[in-house]
């Protein structure tokens with residue numbers, strides 16, 4: 049075992065489970081051994097060698113004052129770094145680990161997004177089966193003091209959704225979760241959070257409850273309806289304990305416990321959030337809804353807007369309040385701009401509050417708090433001058449924080465703080481004159497002593513008639529008198545030489561020594577007293593954490609509402625009317641696409657009697673856009689925003705579910721089709737008659753028969769059982785026949801104009817089905833070589849001439865497909881080499897694959913047909929249906945092989 053400083057490092061390293069240790073050695077923080085090599089590589093630090101008792105150890109260090117950016121870089125890459133500080137004790141040194149900086153507890157972030165630390169626990173012991181599992185989740189943002197807890201009953205998919213929503217930087221899996229490899233694997237795939245283990249004791253029910261009670265008060269759990277939610281309490285206790293033990297010192301900034309999922313919430317799973325590109329683009333260069341509508345001027349406002357988008361609500365009262373606010377701000381152009389300009393001067397006071405609580409705020413931070421508090425009355429003035437805003441929800445938002453307390457704190461900070469303080473807090477110049485009598489006395493004494501020294505050079509020059517005489521101060525010599533070589537003979541006797549330079553000599557005198565001691569004494573006492581006064585002030589601000597959070601949240605909400613108003617006005621959006629049922633959009637547009645192209649608005653009507661639309665139309669015509677715009681208009685209405693439409697009547701939904709396009713989740717080892725089916729299963733399980741479901745080409749990831757069967761069965765199930773409002777885009781034109789069989793299904797199509805080989809996309813949505821996909825036209829547009837396009841046209845017209853087939857989507861390598869017989873509920877014809885002709889259409893003497901020469905089917909094929917006929921699609925789950933179709937195909941293949 050190494051001794052000396054390296055030994056001490058290694059011993060401390062044993063104490064912590066952090067990935068890396070930075071240990072203070074004088075003016076540096078040093079990493080030794082493997083840690084040194086690692087950070088040297090990661091952060092491009094110079095690695096040197098430290099010899100210790102005959103062995104050499106790699107060593108890398110950063111200056112004391114520069115640790116923060118290095119820590120930040122390491123932590124943002126997902127590492128946990130312990131920091132050991134050095135103390136003077138009885139003339140020697142001692143070192144101890146003071147804090148562990150982790151991705152979820154990094155205070156020094158410049159990231160404008162929230163930075164959550166999450167804990168997940170599973171209740172009910174054992175594996176208990178997915179359906180009956182009960183999960184507790186807690187999320188804390190140490191940078192703003194936000195704290196949410198919730199309990200989820202159901203599958204782990206809901207846990208992932210909630211995690212996706214908060215995008216935690218670090219996740220603490222509780223005792224049962226840490227052995228659940230499947231869930232851990234999916235957490236790793238779906239979030240960027242580092243997984244960290246924390247002592248299981250912290251998650252024990254009684255301990256956790258005590259921790260939560262101590263933090264938020266014994267009434268808090270009951271008041272937010274989580275008193276019985278043991279899972280949520282255990283997760284919350286785990287998070288709080290972790291924040292406490294990592295020693296970042298921000299525990300006190302967490303003043304309020306919020307339940308994260310209210311009954312009024314809208315289900316919006318991770319897949320849907322991604323599909324709709326709410327806050328994260330699907331591909332490189334993609335534009336999100338947030339990018340498009342975010343005109344906030346503060347980072348807290350931007351954070352809140354993001355939160356609203358990911359967490360739409362149903363509560364009409366709140367939606368009406370927000371929309372009233374947006375409407376008032378939209379009407380009051382001048383006041384709105386004034387409000388936004390004032391808001392622009394506000395700092396992220398929630399973050400500043402956490403910094404203050406942790407003791408890391410400096411005088412400049414407190415000035416920022418002061419300046420932000422000063423914004424509040426100016427905002428109040430701005431709205432009081434506007435008839436539109438005076439009695440609007442904006443006035444209520446600004447009335448929420450205790451304005452008198454805010455003004456008092458602002459006044460106190462203003463009185464105390466110097467106008468241009470340094471970044472450090474130990475060197476003085478923090479506090480204004482006139483704030484503290486003792487300090488003023490010290491300042492007077494200090495300045496008098498400095499004045500004496502300032503005048504010394506002139507006095508000495510006169511007294512001794514020396515021209516080249518000056519005074520100065522440096523670290524080694526302290527204050528000195530310097531005389532040029534040409535005049536050193538004139539120097540009086542009382543001058544004591546302390547240094548000889550090339551061109552001059554330096555001296556001191558008894559009196560100068562005396563004054564120097566005085567100045568040093570004053571400096572020390574002054575900076576000590578200033579530091580003491582500053583700490584008192586900082587504590588006062590820390591004690592006002594709740595007030596600051598109120599102010600921060602009020603400003604963020606104003607910013608957010610103003611941003612929605614700006615977008616509504618500049619893009620001619622309209623206020624949606626909240627109704628009790630249905631969805632009626634007149635001239636709807638896609639909020640993001642309308643920025644990029646000349647958009648053709650479209651109408652949409654979903655009612656109780658017409659709740660399911662089958663959307664057909666050519667490739668690239670705008671089916672997906674139409675469906676997404678419907679989902680986005682609904683979502684925008686449910687965050688309180690105006691919407692891109694001429695008019696819109698929206699009945700708030702309880703969930704938006706989408707299955708759009710194929711997302712590549714091969715990283716999870718699941719095939720694209722498997723993912724598609726898992727998403728479909730989730731929708732069929734979770735959606736209700738008050739949900740909005742968007743399905744884009746479900747079933748296309750597999751063989752045509754299977755695809756149609758699944759799409760057909762899913763439609764029936766959604767229509768008959770779930771009764772959700774649904775839009776279903778498909779290239780299976782067979783499905784357009786569903787409208788004749790299911791009373792609430794209707795067909796719409798996106799129109800195209802075809803003249804010769806020329807196809808023009810009209811982008812208008814019209815009633816009724818269409819039977820063309822124009823896949824070849826799209827292939828042509830996409831640059832497929834002309835011979836291939838030409839040949840495709842020939843093949844297509846030949847196939848069309850044979851009648852019994854339909855052209856299918858370009859994404860498929862099959863160009864033909866079977867026709868589903870709506871009367872029998874089974875398939876006519878086949879997609880195979882016979883060109884899909886029905887038995888009737890075959891010429892004399894020809895047989896289909898499974899037909900015997902005498903025209904009868906072989907017994908195995910017949911048994912398959914029987915099985916197909918007997919299958920009740922309405923009662924068979926999609927997955928079951930899939931496996932049956934697979935089995936039938938296998939049996940048919942076997943028959944073929946036998947021949």
Ligand SMILES: Nc1ncnc2c1ncn2[C@@H]1O[C@H](COP(=O)(O)OP(=O)(O)OP(=O)(O)O)[C@@H](O)[C@H]1O
Nearest residue numbers: 645646647648666667668669670671672673674811
């Ligand atoms: N209403 C509209 N007005 C103007 N442009 C539109 C409109 N709708 C869609 N577009 C444009 O058409 C492009 C294709 O639209 P979209 O992806 O919705 O087609 P699609 O029918 O779903 O295609 P596919 O069937 O091949 O998936 C969009 O990227 C957009 O630029």
